[in-house]
Amino acid sequence: MQYWLVKQEPGEYPWTRLVRENGTAWTGVRNYQARNYLRAMRKGDRVLFYHSGKERAVVGIARVRQEAYPDPTADSPDWIAVDLEPLRPLTQPVPLAQIKKDPVLRDMLLVRQARLSVMPVTPAQWRRILELGQTEL
């Protein structure tokens, strides 16, 4: 199993809505690097859900329900979507400021490549986020 992180503006699509709708099609990615990561997602992979903008924190854990398929919101077949479903919120959201200070987490792509919206997470980073988030699966 692989670990990932997706970034979203809570004003666009917050974690609470993913929970309320019990999952969603992750559409609208229009960046090749992010697209390639989306394409590499496998059913059952775990996904950290990060709120960008004013909030700037990892807030929940999701799972890949459906692997890559053509993004219905795109004009071109170059773009793909996956389906995500919520697993559980982090008991304690992990803010970006804390991530930047943590020796394990400061190397996350979230920090090193701020504009990327879909990215892989290492197992060590994954464990540390759950630890700081006081959450177990």
Add this chain to the structure above:
DNA sequence: GCCAACGTTGGC
């Protein structure tokens, strides 16, 4: 509101 980082576009 500003700015750094980065991606895209278009002229050459």
Add this chain to the structure above:
DNA sequence: GCCAACGTTGGC
């Protein structure tokens, strides 16, 4: 194919 100009994202 290069690069300047421009647009966007996201943190501060």
